[in-house]
Amino acid sequence: MPGEAVTLQLGRYxxxxxxxxxxxxxxxxxSPGEAAELRxxxxxxxGRDTQHTPRLVALELKGGVSALSPGGAxxxxxxxxxxxxxxxxxxxxxxxxxxxxxxxRTEDASSEGKGSSGASVPGAAPAPAARAGAQLWPxxxxxxxxxxxxxxxxxxxxxxxxxxxxxFGQGERLLQDPSCLEELEDRLHFYVEECDYLxxxxxxxxxxxxxxxxxxxxxxxxxxxxxxxxxxxxxxxxVLSNVGDSQKNFYRLMNTALGxxxxxxxxxxxxPLSLSGSLGIKPQPPLTFPYINYDASLHYxxxxxxxxxxxxLTAPYRLRSSQGSMMHLAETLNFSGRKVVAAWxxxxxxxxxxxxxxxxxxxxxQDVPWKLLSSCRxxxxxxxxxxxxxxxxxxxxxxxxxxxxxxPSPLHACESTEQVLQHYLHTLFPGAFSTSHVLEQxxxxxxxxxxxxxxxxxxxGFLLDKPPSYSSAAVESIPVLAALxxxxxxxxxxxxxxxxxxxxxxxxxxxxxxxGVEHDDFQEALQELRTLAQCYETGFEADESEDEADSD
Numbered sequence: 001m002p003g004e005a006v007t008l009q010l011g012r013y014x015x016x017x018x019x020x021x022x023x024x025x026x027x028x029x030x031s032p033g034e035a036a037e038l039r040x041x042x043x044x045x046x047g048r049d050t051q052h053t054p055r056l057v058a059l060e061l062k063g064g065v066s067a068l069s070p071g072g073a074x075x076x077x078x079x080x081x082x083x084x085x086x087x088x089x090x091x092x093x094x095x096x097x098x099x100x101x102x103x104x105r106t107e108d109a110s111s112e113g114k115g116s117s118g119a120s121v122p123g124a125a126p127a128p129a130a131r132a133g134a135q136l137w138p139x140x141x142x143x144x145x146x147x148x149x150x151x152x153x154x155x156x157x158x159x160x161x162x163x164x165x166x167x168f169g170q171g172e173r174l175l176q177d178p179s180c181l182e183e184l185e186d187r188l189h190f191y192v193e194e195c196d197y198l199x200x201x202x203x204x205x206x207x208x209x210x211x212x213x214x215x216x217x218x219x220x221x222x223x224x225x226x227x228x229x230x231x232x233x234x235x236x237x238x239v240l241s242n243v244g245d246s247q248k249n250f251y252r253l254m255n256t257a258l259g260x261x262x263x264x265x266x267x268x269x270x271x272p273l274s275l276s277g278s279l280g281i282k283p284q285p286p287l288t289f290p291y292i293n294y295d296a297s298l299h300y301x302x303x304x305x306x307x308x309x310x311x312x313l314t315a316p317y318r319l320r321s322s323q324g325s326m327m328h329l330a331e332t333l334n335f336s337g338r339k340v341v342a343a344w345x346x347x348x349x350x351x352x353x354x355x356x357x358x359x360x361x362x363x364x365x366q367d368v369p370w371k372l373l374s375s376c377r378x379x380x381x382x383x384x385x386x387x388x389x390x391x392x393x394x395x396x397x398x399x400x401x402x403x404x405x406x407x408p409s410p411l412h413a414c415e416s417t418e419q420v421l422q423h424y425l426h427t428l429f430p431g432a433f434s435t436s437h438v439l440e441q442x443x444x445x446x447x448x449x450x451x452x453x454x455x456x457x458x459x460x461g462f463l464l465d466k467p468p469s470y471s472s473a474a475v476e477s478i479p480v481l482a483a484l485x486x487x488x489x490x491x492x493x494x495x496x497x498x499x500x501x502x503x504x505x506x507x508x509x510x511x512x513x514x515x516g517v518e519h520d521d522f523q524e525a526l527q528e529l530r531t532l533a534q535c536y537e538t539g540f541e542a543d544e545s546e547d548e549a550d551s552d
Contacts (some may be wrong), residue, residue, distance in 0.1 A: 001316050002325035003197030005042055005230075006188065009058040010215050011206030012158065013238045015137035016299045017273075018204055020307035021143045021450060023056050027444035031477075037441045039433075041204075042318040045146075045194070054409070055195075056149045057187045059214060062160035065138050065150055119307025140300060140448040148187045153180070156210075166251060168258045171213025184218070185225075192226075199317065200230025200326040204310075205263065207235040207272065207279075208252045212259030213516075219266035230317075230326030233267040234310065235259055237274040238303075239286045239296040250504055251512055253281055257497045258517070261525045264339045264532065268330035271341050271484060272374045272493070273309070275302045278494065279375040281500040287371050289347055291454040291463070304450050308443045309345040310375060312482040316437055317392045329484075332435055333386050337488045337535045340494070342374035348443075348453075348478035349391065353462035357394055357438075358411035361424050365433070368428065370481055376489040381411060383538070384487040386433040389420055393442030393461065393479030442477035451475065487536070494533035498526055 009018040029040055029052065044052035138156075153174060163215050165171060175181055192198055205215030215233065222231050237256070240249075256279055264270035275296060277284025286296035294301040317326045333341050346369045351360045396417045407413040414420045417438040425434040440462065445451075453475045455467045461478030506512075506522065508522040513519055 001039065001197075001320075002042070002323060002328075003199035003315055004055060004195040004328060005040055005200055005202050005317070006191045006195075006198070007043065007054065007056050007202040007204065008218060009056065009203075009204045010218060011209065011211035012060070012064060012137070013206050013208075013236050013299060013303065014204040014211070015058060015060060015064070016238075016303035017236055017306050017310065018056070018058065019137040019141040020304045022056075022306060022450060023140070023446075024444060025052075026143050026310045026412075027449070028441070028445040030446070031444055037320060037439045038315060038318045039320050042199075045191075051144075052491065053144055053146050054149065054518075055191050056145065057151065057184070057191070058145075058149055059151050059153055059184075059211075061156045061158040062152060062154045064136060065152060077190065090448070101113060112406050115283070137299075137303075142448050146431065148190050151183055151187060159181075165200040165211060165214075166248075166257045167210050167512050167515035167517070168213035169210075169217070169512070171210040171215070171516075172217055172262075173516050174210075174214055175217035181221075184221075198226070198229060200232065200268070201226070202314070202326075203231065203233040203263075204275070205235055205259070206237070207256045207259045208237045208240075209255055210515075213256045215259060216262035216265075216266070218308075219263055223266040228327075230330055231267045231269075232314075232326055232330065233263045233270045235263060235270065235272040236306070237272070237279060238299055239274070239276050240283060247509075249281065250509065253279075253396075253497065253500055253504075254506070254509065254512060254522070257501060257529055258522070258525050260340065260494070260497070261313065261528045261532070264450040265528075268327060269334050269341060269484075270339055271313075271343055273306050273343055274373065274375050275305060276375050278496075280496045281504075284366070284375075287373070289371065291348055291350065291457055292452055293454065294450070294452045301450055301452060304452075305347055306373070308347050308445075308478070308480055309343060309482050311443060312345070312390050312392055312480045313343060313484055315439060316388060316435070319437065319439075322437075329388060332388060332433065333484060333486050335386070337532070338385065338490075340490055340532065341484045341486050342372060342376055342490055342493075344368075344372055344483040344485060345371040345482040346370040348457065348461045349460055349481040351394060351479055353458055353464060356412075357391075357420050358409060358414070361411055361420065362409050370483065372489065374490070374493060376487075376493040384429050384432045384485045387425070387429065387435070387483050387485040387487075389421065389425060389434065389481070389483040390439065391417075391479070391481045392439040393477060394438065394440065396438065396440055423466070443480045444477045488538055489528050494529055494536070498529050501526060515530055 007018070009015050024038065025044060040052060043055060045055050046052055052388065074111065155174065203215060203219060205211055212386065219231055219233055260270070260272065272279065275287045277286055289305070292305065294305065296302055316322065316324050316329050350369050358522045394417065411420050411423055414423055418436065421438055423437060451474050455472050456464050457475050458464060459473050459476050461475055
């Protein structure tokens with residue numbers, strides 16, 4: 001087996017995505033009737049009575065874990081650790097209420113089950129955390145954590161007008177503090193030393209604030225101390241809420257650009273993940289999904305979608321049937337200097353109940369039913385250099401809808417679902433290096449995962465021809481299609497960030513540079529961003545870049 005992975009969560013939104021991700025792992029363990037195609041031990045450590053806890057180190061700011069009880073968010077959850085359990089509590093802020101997440105709103109029983117339009121989603125049972133008011137990610141954390149998991153950074157506040165971790169340089173300096181560095185290394189060593197075979201690290205890191213600087217130093221540390229191990233980094237950005245503040249918006253842009261350059265430099269593979277339509281200076285509408293009615297302003301909602309995608313994208317190095325490791329996945333995608341990849345996903349994958357996979361894929365032909373989650377703006381992509389695709393939650397039997405007859409398409413002539421998906425990918429992306437996996441094991445969506453699904457979905461997440469005449473049951477699992485792709489679309493993301501920063505006057509951002517980043521170092525990072533963008537050029541785009549350089 002490829003071995004175990006240690007996960008690091010760096011920042012508020014990373015904690016939101018992580019909380020849902022760990023909930024998905026726990027839900028999978030509570031579904032014994034399904035084929036366990038994914039190894040729980042790849043991400044989780046076994047405790048007493050076969051219970052599990054995440055192999056996790058999470059960095060949060062003061063006030064960011066106020067709601068975390070000794071056993072996590074669910075007081076009824078079984079104890080998953082056979083030793084002591086630590087409690088992480090902060091005093092309530094003035095007025096007696098917990099610090100409010102700037103990107104969320106208080107939810108109660110009357111508001112849960114409503115999307116951004118305010119329309120109720122039939123069959124949407126409110127999650128327990130939502131009824132209580134999901135303000136912080138521990139509010140919907142449904143697993144127990146080991147005392148080594150949470151490290152509270154007390155130099156900065158989780159929320160408020162001052163004392164926040166806003167700039168890349170602040171994050172870098174934080175990891176230059178010997179006491180902070182020693183604390184982080186101690187927690188890492190604890191998890192690493194108990195692994196039978198460590199395959200690498202998963203880093204979930206906020207890109208838009210000072211945690212991008214924390215992530216830069218953390219990945220540099222991992223690269224230096226654990227040479228040869230895989231480092232897969234996910235740069236996370238919530239749906240933007242501060243675009244009205246021009247200075248904060250420009251700081252966000254600077255943090256994002258520096259984060260992409262440094263995180264990709266020290267990682268085996270780096271993927272930006274967001275439901276924002278753009279990471280650039282101009283806001284774009286958030287992504288929409290045909291069968292999900294979510295509120296983009298709620299971290300609780302948007303992070304749940306990203307967690308389902310992340311759980312699917314990481315399947316290749318967690319499979320029981322595969323020898324593929326994190327490093328193997330990275331090496332299939334990061335050749336020719338392309339260490340940044342983009343993510344596509346269909347959540348849920350629109351499969352009709354009882355319909356075969358060839359029938360479903362034939363219905364889409366060139367119009368692939370997935371969305372680009374890396375804010376590259378270009379939703380329609382006709383080519384890529386390499387890709388890793390995972391389809392989960394589909395039956396591997398009954399490939400042909402008309403047995404004994406001439407196959408209606410080449411897809412129907414394939415002998416397995418793996419061949420069907422591989423043939424489909426080669427048809428859409430000829431010449432690209434494609435690896436693919438098909439799993440029967442779906443993505444479980446049990447509470448506290450939000451019930452924001454369309455009434456057209458069955459209990460197992462498959463499509464109905466028409467809405468049911470009765471109140472539909474909660475959706476307990478969904479099929480998901482997700483892809484990591486080295487694509488020319490990334491050129492758009494990287495170049496647009498550079499162009500937006502070039503248009504602004506960075507020298508006026510004195511407080512940003514006073515936090516620790518030298519102006520010359522920032523300009524050097526922009527040059528590295530431009531060089532990185534060139535790695536994703538096709539022949540035509542390379543000629544276009546030369547023409548632009550000549551005109552300058």
